[in-house]
Amino acid sequence: MAAAVTAVLALGGNLGDRYQNIKGAIKALEATQGIEILTKSPLVESVALTEEGLDETKPAYLNGVVKVATTLKPKELLERIRSIETEFGRIRVERWGSRTLDIDIIVMGDELRSSKTLTIPHPRAFERSFVLVPWAMMEPTAILPGHGRVADLAAPLAHEVRVWQKPKKAKA
Secondary structure: OOOOEEEEEEEEEOOOOHHHHHHHHHHHHHOOOOEEEEEEOOOEEEOEEEOOEEEOOOOOEEEEEEEEEEOOOHHHHHHHHHHHHHHOOOOOOOOOOOOOOEEEEEEEOOOOEEOOOOEEOOOOHHHOHHHHHHHHHHOOOOEEOOOEEHHHHHHHHHHHEEEOOOOOOOOO
16 A cells, blocks of 8 residues: 655635535545545635736635645546546636636645646646645645745735635524
């Protein structure tokens, strides 16, 4: 049996019931043999990021990160993530388009990999507030390989997101 490595996965979406999609995706990850959820970050909300930049005309994103222990190999983890995205209605039409669910592998152990289908660490994580801020809240001492302390990277970007609170149910 392969030794477990820790990985950080970023989850987010801006279509449908964003909270339920993220919550359901975490449950689906947890139900996967070879994946154990170790920690979950608070969720943050942000303006949609498109290829042209921030776009306030698109629905806002809800994002968070989870730290997992996994015995899956990087490609196996990617395949599982893609199947969970599909289960939650993800349709890959346009790059950077709105979506029900997106799950990215940010780091995976000390894995350094760059291929057409998978780059670890995630090549743009160092500049994404919606990854860095919740990650820093979850794990203040975390390091993003090649870029430094996550908390230091998150600090100048923190104004781009706000911590999301689940709406309270109205009393009848």
